[in-house]
Amino acid sequence: MRLLTQLIALNRARQLNRxxxxxxxxxxxxSRHNRMRLGTLALREIGQATRCDFPHLYGTPPEERYLPWGQGTEIGYTRARSENVEIAIRGIALWLAVAYHETKDAQLGSLQSVYRQLMRQLRELKEMRQAAPTGDASHGWAGEAAAA
Incomplete structure (x- = not known):
């Protein structure tokens, strides 16, 4: 059974990595402006997912709660490929939030690798947001976290 679990996790890691x-x-x-908006939205999505009973199932319909993993990444991934920029940004933010929660406590090395890459991407979005000229420092990434 343990081997089967590891194979499923390895397959999931490959899927998330792709x-x-x-x-x-x-x-x-x-665009730079949309990436800054994405950073803010991703942080909010992560915060909203944290408030759920099962953050890694954020965005998953309740009737599908007992699947090995949620549908949030699949929904977000589908939306991220949309031609509509607003839908794409929201899809990317959903995908980042669900993948973050799904991989943050992972024990398998390949899932930990996905988590590290994900954190690197979130850090880039955060740094871009912080580098943006604003009149008030409270509008930065930390200020958005307090709002979320």
Whole structure:
């Protein structure tokens, strides 16, 4: 049974890694302004997911709660590939939030690798947001965290 669990986790890590590459490509395709908006929205989505009983199932319909993993990454990934920029940004933010919660306490090395890459991407979005000229320092990433 343990071997089966590891195979499932390894397959999931491969799937998340592939999706993360596509998500990163979609982020690079966004304008600077939209990437800053994405950083803010991703932080809010992560905060909202944290308030759920099962953060890694955020965005998953309640009737699908007992699947090995939620549908949030799949929903977000589908939306991230949309031609509509607003839908794409919201999809990317959803994907980042769910993938963050799904991988943050992972024991498998390949899932930990996905988590590190995800954290690197979130850090880049955070740094871009902090580097933006604002009149008030409270509007930065930390100020958005307090709002979320």
């Amino acid at each position: 999706q993360l590459r596509d998500i990163q490509q979609a982020i690079r395709g966004l």
